[in-house]
Amino acid sequence: MQQGYLKKGQAGASNWQSSGAALFLWGIVLVIAATGMLPLFSMLFHSVYVDGRLTLAAFEGLLGSKRQWILLFNSLGLAASVSVFATISGVPLGILFGKSDLPLKRPLALIFVVPLLIPPYILAVAWSDLFGTGNSMLNFLSPQVLNAMHGLLFGFGGTLLVLGTIHMSIPMLLTMAFLNTIDPGLEEAARMTSPWPRVLRDITMPLIMPGILFSALLVFILALGEFSVASFLRFEVFSVESFTRFSASYDFRSAMALSIPLAVITVLILLLESAFLHKKTYTIAPFSARGRGCTIALGRFRPVAFFLAAAAAFMLVILPLLGLLALPRGLNVYLDALLRAGDSLTRSLVYAFSGACLLTFLGFFMGYLVHKRAIKWWNVADKMCLFLFAIPGTVLGIGLISLWNRPGVPFIYGTFSIILIGYIAKYSALPGRIMLAQFMQIPSSLEEAAQICGAGWPRRIALILVPLAGNGLVAAWLVAFLFCLRDTDITMLLYPPGCETLPVRIFTLMANGAPDLIAALCVIMVCAAVLPASILTALWGKGGKGV
C-alpha cells in the first residue's frame, strides 16, 4: 500500500524548477528594464557626451537661462497646486463613496473617474468649447461673460481646474482602497464612545493618512510631467518646453537636457515616498474578505451629501463633456469625423489591445515576484516599475528616441512596435500592482498544496494561480487597455508616419481643425474609454476586492 518513498538517486537532484522560475522572472524584469531604463540611460549619456567628449554645455545653457527657472517654478507650482486641489476634493469623496450609505455611489464614483480615463487635453477642449461662442449650451450668458470665462480658462487657473479634475479620482480611489484595509473593530471600539466625525478624525484618518500622502505625491508627480493640457491652455511649463524643443525645433540635446530635471525630481519624490511612507502603504489588501468595515449612516444629511456630490460631478465633469456633445450639430458631423479619423480610432484600439495583453502578461509575473519575493532585488524591480510610471511621458519618449532612432532597427523605430515598447516602459506598474493586490488575497497555502502534490512551477501558475486570479487579470487588462488608449505623451513623440492614434490625431488637429469636428472626435474618444471602464465598475461590484 505504501508508495511514494523517495527513490534512490534523488539525492543531489538540482531543484531546476525553482531555478527555471527564477530565470523566467529575471527575464520579465530585464524586459521592463530594457524598455524603460535603457532609454533613460541612453538619454542621459547623449546629453553629456557630444562629439566624442563629455560636456555639460546643454545643462549650462539650461541653468543659465532665467526663462528655464521660471518654467521650472511654474511646473512645481502647478504640480503642488494640482496635488492640493485633488487631495482636498478627492479624499472627502473617497470617504463618502467608500464609507457612507450614500445612494448611487458607484455611478457617481465612475463619473469622477471618467476624466482620468480619457486623454487629458479632452477635458480642456471641452471647457474651451463650453465657453466658446459657437456653443449653444450657455447662450443664455452674454458674449462678454463667455469671453471673459474663456479668457480665464487659459493660463494657470484653467490648467489647475482641468488637471485637478482629472487627478482627483486618484486620491478618491486610493482613499476608498485604504479604508478597506482598516480593521472594523478599531472603529467600532471608538463608536462606543464617540460620534462618527470624531471617529473619522481621530481613528480613521490617522490610519489612512500614509495612503493619502502617497496619493498626493503620486498626483504631484503625474501633474509635473503632464504636457498636453498645459500646452492647450497655454501655460508654460517645463514639459511643454521639452516637447516643443524636440518636436518643433528638433533641438534634441536641449529637449534631453530639459528632461533631466523632471527625472531628478521624480526620483527625489519617490525616494521620499520610499523613506517615509513605503512600509505603511505597501499593502493594499482588504482587511476582511467579507467586505468593507463600518458604514457611516448619513441620516438627515444624506440628501445634502448626495446633492453636493452630484453637483460636483455635474459641474466638473458632466457639464464640460456636455459642452462637447452640444457643439457638433447633427449626426453627419460624427460620420464625417469617423470617416476622417476612423483609421486612427482603429489603430488606437489595436495598439491598446496589444499593449494591454503584453502588460497583463508582464504585470502578472511582476505581481507574483513581488508578492513572493521570488528573486533577489525584487524590491528594486518593484521600485523600477513605479519610477517608470511616475516619470513624465515626454522624458521617456525622448529617451526611447535617443536609444532606438538609429540605423539597423527600422523594424522597431519605424513601426508601431516602438509605441508598444513605450507602453510597456510606462505602464507596467499598473497591472503589476493590481496583480499584487490580487495575489495577497490568495492564501499561499493553495500554491504550496499544489507544490506538495507534485506540481511544478508552470503547472501551479497555469492551473492554480491563473484561475484564482481571474478577476485581477481582467481588471489588470482593462486598466492597462484604458491607459494605453488614452496615452498622448509617449505616442505623440514616437508614432511613425501613418501610425498616429486618435488622441494624437485630435491633438494635432486642434491647431487648425474645425471645432465641431474636434468635439465629435473627442466624444468618440470618450465613448471608447467609458465602455471598458463600465465593465471594470461592474467587476468591482461583483466582488473583485483586490481590484
Next chain:
Amino acid sequence: MVRIESVSKSYGNTSVLTGVNLEIAKGERLVLLGPSGCGKTTLLRLVAGLVNPDRGRIYLQGVLVSDGNKVLVPPEKRSIGFVFQDLALWPHFTVWGNLEFGLKAHGVPASERRRRIEEMVDMVGLKGLEKRRPGQLSGGQKQRVALARALVLRPGIVLMDEPLSSLDWELRARIGKEIVALQKRFGFTMVYVTHDKEEMKQMATRVVFMEKGRICADHQSPLFPAC
C-alpha cells in the same frame, strides 16, 4: 524515516528554531505539542521543503533533502502528504478535481487515477460529493477532502498542521479517530502539530514537546512533563 540534524531557522532577528535534533521512525504517530510561536509549524514546513533551514540537515528515508539553506529535493519531489491548517482546498476544483490534481502531476494514468480516487472517496466517507466544490461542503467534509488529497498519492509521510483547529469538539473527536484509523490502515508515518492536549492523547504514539524553538521533552506515551 525522518532525521532532523541540528536545524535552526530565524526570520529576521527572531530565532524560531534552535539546534533541533529529531528522528522519527517509520509508522510512528508523532505529535508536536507546544504553545503558539514555539516553532512547531516551522519545523513541519522545513520537513515539507516549503521553507529552508538556515543551518542543519534534513533526511527523508536516508536521502539528504535539505543541507543548510540549500534545498536539494524540492517539495514536489519529496513524496509527502500535507494537511494545511486552513485546508488549502482549491475553490475552483471539485472534490474530484482536488484529489486528481496531484495524481495528474505525477503522471498517473487516467484509469488508475479513477480507481484511486474512488477508493479514497469511499474510505473517507465522501461518496456522492465528488462533483461538489469546497464552498458547498461542511467543515467536516472539507476536512476529509484535505485528508484524502494528502493520502491519495500514497505518501510515506503525512504532515498535519493543526488540521482540526477550526472544528467543534465533537467533530474533532470523530475525525481524529478516523485519522488514527487511516494511519493504522495505510501505515504512513504521521507528524501532527497541535497545541491541544486532548488531540495529543487521541493521536500520539509519541509526543515531542517544544518551547521557544527547542525540543524540551520527548516521550513515547502522552504524559505531561513540566517544561
